[in-house]
Amino acid sequence: MILLLGGEKGGTGKSTIATNLAAWLAINGGDVILVDTDVQRTAANWVDRRNLLPGAPAVHCAERRGNVFHALRDLAKRYQQVIVDAGGRDSKELRTALVAAHQVYVPLRASQPDLETSLHMNELVTLARGMNPALEARVLISMAPTNPSIKETADAQELLRELSALVPSGITLGERKAYRDAMTEGRGVCELDNDKARAEIEALAGEIYGDRNG
16 A cells, blocks of 8 residues: 655654654564655655664665656555655655555644645645545644643644545644654654554554554
8 A cells, every 4th residue: 555645834744654654564564665755855864764773673765756656656566555755845746646645644733834735735636536536635633732721733623624635634643752752763653662652653553554554
């Protein structure tokens, strides 16, 4: 299966989610490759750090630029799970990955500038379905305030329900230091001692993969 983490807004946690899902799959015996299409190489750098860890379950990595459709479909024949980390902008990489993917998750922060980009992503998903009608698309609130008295997340989820092509995820990812620590170390939060972050990624993995891993 090809999972795309993409969107028009940078700094929403796409690479963090991609690397954590890749680590979760690897730990659970999945044959996974992480495809980095962004010149910033955030996901590729994480894999480089992970490869230095003794005994860490392997996550394969490939870097692709431009039209990535054929590359992704080819990789999907050789790996059980393909996770694509696309940069935070409307690009050839994002548009061609949308046509190749089976699922796309669009992470957004619960802020007005982020929510405004969801309208254009809604259009891009609609266009992609002209060539990829089976594409499943969800929008996910990430880096959410962990203070329960802050109601930005609930307000954002209400607005996102109005999108025609993107279904709101049932999962919310919090703003937690554990995610930054995991990125720095080349690990996933499921390999660290943080129960709340681990539970979030496990819940997200369950929503995405269900019993399809393997």
